[in-house]
Amino acid sequence: MDKDILSLSPNHPKPGESCPPITLKVTKFYKGGMMLCFSTHHAIFDGGFIRTFLEFFGKETEKIPGQTFVREHTSRPNMDHHTRTDITNHVFPEYDFTTDTDLVSGMNRLNMSSTAMAQTQTPPRAVCVLFKLQNSTLQMLHGRALTELRDKYGPDAFVSMVDTLSAVVWVHTTRARLPHLNLADKTSFTTAADARARLSPTFSADSWGNVYTQTSASTSVQDLVQAWGSINSDSTPAIVAAAWRIRQAVSQVSTPGYIPSRIALAASLADPLMEGVAFRKALQPNHTGLGCSVWTHMGADVDFGIPGTKGKADYIRKTWSANDGSMNIMQRRGITKGEAPWEVLLALREDDMERICAPAELGRWISSWCA
Template sequence: MDKSEWVASLTESVALTPLDYTAPQGYIPIIFGFNFDGSPLDAAAYLKVRLARTLAKWPCLGGQFIAGGSGVSPKLIYSSTGPTSLEAFPNEVFDFRGLQTDQLRWDEFDQLVREHGPAEAMDKDILCLLPEKLPGPGEGCHPVTLRVNFTKDRKGILLGLSLHHGIHDGTGVRDFLACFAGLDAPNPEADSSYFSRFLEQKKTIDWFIGTWESREVNMNATEDYNFNEPSQPPLVDPTAPPGIARIISIPADRIAKLHELVLDMVKEKHGSSAFVSTADTVSALLWVYITRARRAHLLPHEISHFATAVDIRSKIPLLTDTPESYLGNAFLRVTTKSLAVLLAPDEHDNSPIAIARCVAYAAHLIRKAIQTLDSPSHLRHHLSIAVNTANPPDVDAAVRRVIDRGHAGVDCSSWLALGADLNFHIPGTEHKNGGKPVFIRRAYAPFPGAMNIMPRRGGTKGDADWEIWVALRGDDMERLVRGLREGGGAFGRVRQDFDVMLWGD
């Protein structure tokens, strides 16, 4: 059976929702690094079985995602009786190979670990199984792919998992990983019942979001979108230095002390009921230091936007029964803004109080933006925009125009819950770290202004370091590194190991 015949045999479909339509239409590539001392063949065979098991739970993930755009709605098509993508085209969905010396500068896994899984090592073309180009409107691609790499010394596995964003958001990825790691019991009857409920839930949510449509929607009523300008997102400044990405690593005790100080400041200014989370504080800290680094090319009264993705499962009434088991996009990006001069009034003042005061100001702004989605009218407006946009990709472009991450803004997403505490049970990995990954990284894509809070043992709790993936222009990154090292004295000493900046001892 050739590809076209197989695609033609996929006669069943999933009712995607407006939030699926308006999600970024690309892959979420995640790379997991494991210590290893077993047989590569045994490990690869096990991982292929786990992938097949996960596709059995969600048969639609063994079909094709048909891209939308230009008046074409995206689709997820599959067959509940025919071969899955893994069975029909195994080499396109599951790839098992060893790395060659000329492909990866790090021959030894221990070296990768010593260097804290550096951002630049996570080459998506080597470590992930991705199409050469994303499909155009009406074209298809595999919803999920997996590439299994072993370092040359066979002491480490680098697992590259790619999931299409048109189907998964962060919580969806988390649920996929839980099944892939073997947290569910292998029960075909339970699979069938689960998938039937999933399909009905998708239809119900699609209907529910549609009922929130307003006949007259002011597409720019909130500051989270800009539909006034051309449909393309902001263009990259061709004269700017190229982007690079780095991992910022900060000890948990330093973040705990900073959060305590920041929370006291927020309560003192905004009342005893005011609140900012630890993640708000981490996000604000990086927003402040990134703005400091950019002051070399930002005017004092330029606006810097900060965007963060918010899971709204608990806010949609029809998802309240099982809000965390909804595989699909149920997130919105909210933005806040500030004058650059307020985030970084003096980029050279590294006193603890000065830094904490700026972080408290920024963290409060971030928390207020997140809380706007507690308002039914605000949530309704976001959903109405998703329903009313004639060309769904325009929504993502409208948000990106507001953020303007390549110049002054920051586009943040938290991956805290994506697999750091999971035992994947891969043969040969359980002797160290109990089968859990040593590090988890996003694939290297240095788009300036992008930021991810990396998966962390214990989520927001525990004593694991906080790791933040940041991409900036090259000159801004140099200033960010220098600023963190100079300002680290506020909460601990800063040192630099390769591309890792560590606040603390």
């Protein structure tokens, strides 16, 4: 998928440059077929809004241009009071606002951690691969996770199918990276959580705009892959434990003060771009971290009503370029229900990608993949 051909917004804007909030390019193919390429500005669109916008676009119900936006805008709750939240003693594990630079002389390299070493080297080229995992396989893993976690933490212990799939990728990504990691390194997994229903007052589920927050799960590499002496060839126990970590991170978003403190933090920054820099510095996606975006809900069931088509898209793909340490759980029929397969778009450096595809690694769980 070449974004420079299929998209009207091919380049990421630089500071000071303007960018349209959304563009649409329609590409028709010889011998039939049509591709709709939507490009959105992430400062305005989060996953929930993309879903709402695609449904709005497919219905074509607006008779007066702008009417829906004006109505939605006037009914939005005011969040100004959250900006005054006292964050003096708050900890934000998903961000690193420190100003140290890790510039180390050659004489000190022998004493450097793998994290510091990685920051002084040119990162290898990243590649993207789309993995497909059958629903029956994920159901089996999910069922085992629920059984083991409820035996350990009680009958109310819970992880979702998405938690389990995320854990599969996090564990096997870290196992694939082991040749250039230290077991003591910290590894983090981040994902976005919809803040709409968690705010007070709440936003409607279909409210427009960017209303999400980030959450982070982290531990040592050794703990994540359970490398106690030797690494178990069976990754299932590590996957179950990682799924629990991810669920705890997602659950904490609903605790009082979590979202208001993030709103206050964002309001306190002199430059909004500082947030992204601090987030990436904490995650280290090109070293030990993995950033996940869940897109299961974003348009697979939308009927666009285009004459001569089935209405719903046969495929939904991402045109964005590869960034090491990023993953997307792709759009899925039924979102999390039904028997449709699950697809994950993963970007890693080339040697890590080669290792993760091995039959004993992620290749154990997946039914197919394509670059």
